[in-house]
Amino acid sequence: MHGLINSTIQRFARDAYGPALWEAAAEAAQLGFEEFEPMLSYDAEVTERILEALGEALALPREAVLEDIGTYLVSHQNSERVRRLLRFGGMSFVEFLHSLDELPDRARLAVDDLVLPRLELREHAADRFSLTVMTRMQGFGAVMLGVLRAMADDYGALVFLEYASGTQGVENIDIQIIETAFAAGRGFELGAPAG
Amino acid sequence: MNEIQPVKGPEAGLHTLEAILDRFCPMHLVLNESGHVIQAGPTLQKLRPGEELVGQRVLELFEVRRPHAITTMKALLTCAGTKLHLRFRGAPRTDLKGTLEPLPDGGAVVDLGFGISIIEAVRDYALVSSDFAATDLAMELLYLVEAKSAAMEASRKLNLRLQDAMIAAKEQAYTDGLTGLGNRRAMEHVLGRLLERGQPFALMQIDLDFFKAVNDTLGHAAGDHVLGEVARILTLQTREEDTIARIGGDEFVILFDGLTEEKALERTAQRIIDALEVPIPFGDELCRISASCGTVLSGEYKAPAAERMLEDADIALYASKNAGRAQHRFFRKEMRRDAAPSRVAEPARSGKQRRRSDQQL
Structure with a gap:
């Protein structure tokens, strides 16, 4: 598993619940260290262990933890970079949805050994979509659910999302757009803030 | 951004062309024969807020940085097909790249883009993705x-x-974990550097006397404590620029950088021996040790070599030991002859180290 993914889990735990919880989870998962290196690689099994430990520490099911991580990625100030990179996907929430197909390629463009699950958007009507997540990382759909929920807020869109954690590596999210300009949303300027 | 409006009638072709240019090349200019702007793409216009581009002379609007010396519309028209480097004359003086194609009526179409200046441009002008053509790789x-x-x-x-x-x-x-002094590797490294530099220096080998007795009677904890004290004493009795290393159980080497005067070295050795002979308290006990030293000077050799110098210092040290311990000797050539053949045949220090390793290391 790419260190970026593991270090995201770590940053989520720290930023959302404090360093003590992270240290306890790292110990419970018997990591043998407290810092994931974003630019190194880890066994997939390590990721599973830390997710399980976090779930236990928070008394939350695995999928709920994953969804919270997705939301964290977009809405927490310490992950502003990720939000910005996602916002490059389009001017509106619908444009953003259409950019999801190429998200794994975009990620690879930035970090060439970061392999994200294949995403496929289907448009059933102007306000109805479904996103298929094809992955061996079970539960990645839940992460995407959190990402979509937070991105809808970011664009100021009102959406209804339904997640089906399917089997055999295919997960699905139904997306119904109720209103595209429901709230003001957060701003996005192409010019990156200095620093 | 201008929308393409369905236009009917004879003018449709012209209008459509204008709209197509706006959409495909949102940073274009259409120039007339005299070099005045008669049409400007929406993004280019956005770069000069409060200033109408249409009607201005293109060469007053921009400085042509390349090709050089383009000051007339006529000259500009000769640049068809080459890459133009333009810079706004007014602030912000953004650099633009472009290409020009003449029109049959004597005018021209110029298409412009940011090139590498895009990073600043999006910041300076608060551009958004719809300011770029859909096929533009800007995003x-x-x-x-x-x-x-x-x-x-x-x-x-x-x-x-x-x-x-x-x-x-x-x-x-490079550190001896017990004493915090350098270890053998550190000593060899510094010795190598001294030899490389070719400056005179002295190498003193020190072997503790009666240390084994401390270890045997008072235990290893006492031995370790004594070694720590020895390290402290050696550091106190030498200069900052000298290198002290523990190279074996109770063996130390001091490299005196730039110090080769025998009298001074003799005094230093004696001070070290005197200081080491002061009983070292450990709990209720007193640990008594001393030291034998042997010193060799780099100036004694035509081409000093690490191995040979260590060997000779060891021979001098054993001369001290054989003379009754607790003393210091400089290496003399005749010591080599007097030393047991077996000691010289085999590098002395490694042989000695092996001998002692089981006891004290």
């Missing part, structure tokens, strides 16, 4: 710049941490 470029700098930063942080770890590991590799 991908901006995305990539941001994504790559994030990745680079993560890598840079990792590199810094690895560098710290490397320095710590190196320090550890």
Whole structure:
């Protein structure tokens, strides 16, 4: 598993619940260290262990933890970079949805050994979509659910999302757009803030 | 951005062309024969808010940086097909790249773009994605710049941490864990450097006397305590620029950088021996040790070599030991002849080290 993914889990735990919880989870998962290196690689099994430990520490099911991580990625100030990179996907929430197909390629463009699950958007009507997540990382759909929920807020869109954690590596999210300009949303300027 | 309106009638062709240019090349200019702007793309117009581009002379609007010496519309028309480098004359003086195609009526179409200046441009002009043609790679470029700098930063942080770890590991590799002095590797490293520099120096080998007795009667904890005290004494009795290393269980080497005067070295050796002979308290006990020393000077050799100098210092040290311990000797050539053949045949220090390793290391 790419260190970026593991270090995201770590940053989520720290930023959302404090360093003590992270240290306890790292110990419970018997990591043998407290810092994931974003630019190194880890066994997939390590990721599973830390997710399980976090779930236990928070008394939350695995999928709920994953969804919270997705939301964290977009809405927490310490992950502003990720939000910005996602916002490059389009001017509106619908444009953003259409950019999801190429998200794994975009990620690879930035970090060439970061392999994200294949995403496929289907448009059933102007306000109805479904996103298929094809992955061996079970539960990645839940992460995407959190990402979509937070991105809808970011664009100021009102959406209804339904997640089906399917089997055999295919997960699905139904997306119904109720209103595209429901709230003001957060701003996005192409010019990156200095620093 | 202008929308393409369905236009009917004979003018449709012209209107459509204008709209197509606006959409496909949102930073274009159409010039007339006299070099005045008669049409400007919406993004280009956005770069000069409060200033109507249409009606201005293109060469008053822009400085042509390349090709050089373009000051007339006529000259500009000769640049068809070559890459133009333009710069706004007014602030912000953004650099633009472009290409020009003459029109049959004596005018021209110029298409402009940001090139590498795009990073500042999006900031300076608060551009949004709809300011770029859909096929323009500007968005991908901006995305990539941001994504790559994030990745680079993560890598840079990792590199810094690895560098710290490397320095710590190196320090550890050169440090004797018990005494904090240098170890054999550190001594060999410094010795190599001294030899390379070719400056005179002295090498003193010190072997503790009666140390084994401390270990045997009072235990290893006492032995370790004594070694710590020895390290402290050696550091106190030498200069900052000297290198002190523990190269074996109770063997030390001091490299005196630039100090080769025999009298001074003799005094230093005697001070060290005197200081080491002061009983060292350990709990309720007193540990009594002394030291035998042997010193060799780099100036004694035509081409001093590390191995040979260590060997000779060891021979001098054994001359001290054989003369009754607790004393210091300089190496003399005749000592080599007097030394037992077996000691000289085999590098003395490694033989000695092996002999002692089972006891004290």
